[in-house]
Amino acid sequence: MTDKNTVLVPEEGWHCLHSFYRIEQGQWQLLSREEQTAAKTNLSSLVQEIRALDSTQLLTLSIVTPKADIGFMLITPDLHEANKVDKQLSLSLGADVLTPVYSYLSLTEESEYITTEKNTRSRLRRNKTSNAIQRSSSRR
Numbered sequence: 148m149t150d151k152n153t154v155l156v157p158e159e160g161w162h163c164l165h166s167f168y169r170i171e172q173g174q175w176q177l178l179s180r181e182e183q184t185a186a187k188t189n190l191s192s193l194v195q196e197i198r199a200l201d202s203t204q205l206l207t208l209s210i211v212t213p214k215a216d217i218g219f220m221l222i223t224p225d226l227h228e229a230n231k232v233d234k235q236l237s238l239s240l241g242a243d244v245l246t247p248v249y250s251y252l253s254l255t256e257e258s259e260y261i262t263t264e265k266n267t268r269s270r271l272r273r274n275k276t277s278n279a280i281q282r283s284s285s286r287r
Contacts, residue, residue, distance in 0.1 A: 160255040161202075163222050164229045166236065167215035168245040175244055182241070190239040197221070197232055205232070215248045222255070 178186065197205045200223070208218035219236055223229050229252070237245050262270070 161222050161224045162226050162229045163220065163253045163255055164233060164250065165218065165220050165253075166233055166250040167210060167218040167248050168237070169214065169248050170216040170240070171244055171246055174241070178241060178244075186240045186244070190236075193235055193239050197235075200228070203228065203232075217245070 175183065194205060194207060197203060203221070203223040205222075206220040208220065210216055210218050219233075221229055221232055223232070233250075237247060239245070
């Protein structure tokens with residue numbers, strides 16, 4: 148079992164967590180107007196806190212389906228941080244207000260089309276050599 152204080156970062160890529168929730172209107176209506184305002188402020192503050200974390204991105208989504216009302220897409224290098232943020236978001240509007248309806252975790256991959264500086268230099272050298280050979284052979 149891993150210590151919760153240990154950072155769990157993959158060698159390549161980042162964790163990408165997609166979480167979708169239904170807002171339980173019955174639970175929400177049980178809250179007073181002041182409690183609803185406080186809950187919305189809490190969610191807004193939490194989103195801003197998460198967005199301020201180093202190497203972390205959070206997107207909020209409004210869902211137009213009968214299954215979910217709100218969604219979050221979190222991208223972070225640390226799996227423990229992703230888990231912690233997911234728990235905080237699920238409770239942000241109050242107990243039993245957000246019901247998870249679907250979520251999945253993926254790992255980003257480095258694109259095969261992204262080149263490093265070393266690869267770019269090598270390609271430029273090859274092109275320069277290739278162009279020189281073509282000019283030389285066309286003079287013959």
